[in-house]
Amino acid sequence: MKSTSSLERRDRAMRRIRAFFHERGYLEVETPIRLATPCMELHIDAEPSGDHFLRTSPEIFHKQLLAAGHDRIFEIGKCFRHGERGKLHHPEYTMLEWYQTHADYMDVLAETKAMIAAVWEDAPADWKPLTVSGAFLEYAGWDPAGNYDEDRFDIDLVEKVEPAIKALGGAVVLKDYPIEAAALSRRKPGNPLIAERWELYIEGIELANAYSELTDPVEQRARFLECAEQRKAMGKAVYPIDEAFLAALGNMPPSGGVALGIDRLLMLMAGADSLDAVLPFR
Template sequence: MQSIRAFFHSEGFIEVETPVRLRTPCMELHIDAEPSGDHYLRTSPELCHKKLLARGAEKIFEVAKCFRQGERGHLHNPEYTMLEWYRTGGDYMTALADTQNLLQAVRCAVPVALTGEWQIFSVEEVFEKFAGWNPVENFDADRFDFDLVEKIEPELPKDCPVVLKDYPAELCALARLKPGRPEVAERWELYLNGIEIANAYSELTDPIEQRARFEKWGAQRHSFGKPVYDLDEEFFQCLEKMPQACGVALGLDRLLMILVSAKSLDEVLPFRE
């Protein structure tokens, strides 16, 4: 934690604190917020961070306690620690450079085998090679999820950091679509030792498009029998003022697992439910 904070301070980032309890959590299809009275516990500080960017912040980070309902396993815990950071003026590849520099700083503070040359693959590339189809051209949500877990992730190199980039537009989340290729989202995910550890975007700043996505996911959540959250109108207003930015969410509990060569969060979290 000291090396992480020292890295961001040295890069001119400001550490921020944002609310843990929210009336309007982020509307995402497969992420369920934990109720807290008439509020919800945050699943991410993302919306609050973007409000700060709209108000003039340029480089911010937060070590944030976050919560997701029903997530429990050797790589999941209902309460977890997220490192999230944003900078204005960059895109998802700027965010990748930040991440590479951060892990180098952490590796120097805690010696660990993160020294292999980074491998960067497009989602199209690995799916065509290991699953025999192109999810950008012919997206199938169920097939994508199954093949990612069963066919793609087991084939990723374990001796170096691996980045999967350029996801199908249907998996855009809050990411911008690639100029000239609207079927692709400017998004990447980072794997260390075969474990997904970080997610990054060129951030979407179009409030009309973002509202449409939230409304679509809300309708799908309703069809699944899941709670549908109110939309954060202040967030949409802030998107109108938000400059182009990039952001990264990195799971610190999983990073700690990798640093100490643990096999489960049970080995690194002293207080698990």
């Protein structure tokens, strides 16, 4: 077990997070942890649990709640990813996820900045925006929008772009991803090659991921089917398509959503370089 100070820091952060969202009219929700059909994403593998799976995110349930008429919701809860362990990864972790209707990815970016400032007194005040196209042109020498190569993109992101982001220091928002790298995000109006997605890095650590949410069930089904083919080719498990989720998308208003890793936030607040410093049990 970790020291009491680590537990106290977690408790203070949780109280401040809940206060922030409650003051803004959000409803705190609880959604299933064990489910039959995990959300299908190319590089995220769900942890088996008997004939079900442990959730990698509450996203599919949150969107059904938005479709049912809830305007602002948030959840703090455990999520799981199979085979992920390291200084910045753990197979069981605490996720904060929230959604707001009639908002887009830039609206929820402003709210993310306000929330982090409310929780963390020493949070960076200056948030630097970078587009994916601009960052890749400057640091990797090519633009992946319209020229997407998954392997090249992933390698250059890790080996060239993310080190450059870390060198910038503070908070950096990497936004406007190639549509191929944002399976659940809507296309940017006027530029179908770009998805309205951003990721937040603080001191080079990827902390949060956000979308303007895709609400077209036909396009979402096509993306899932394409992902299923890619997972099959990679030798990965192919999950069933969640029909209840797709049915709900047709009734979901335009929305923005964010997923933020609580454990990584606490690690940054503590000035630590590993999740082990803030996890009470390993």
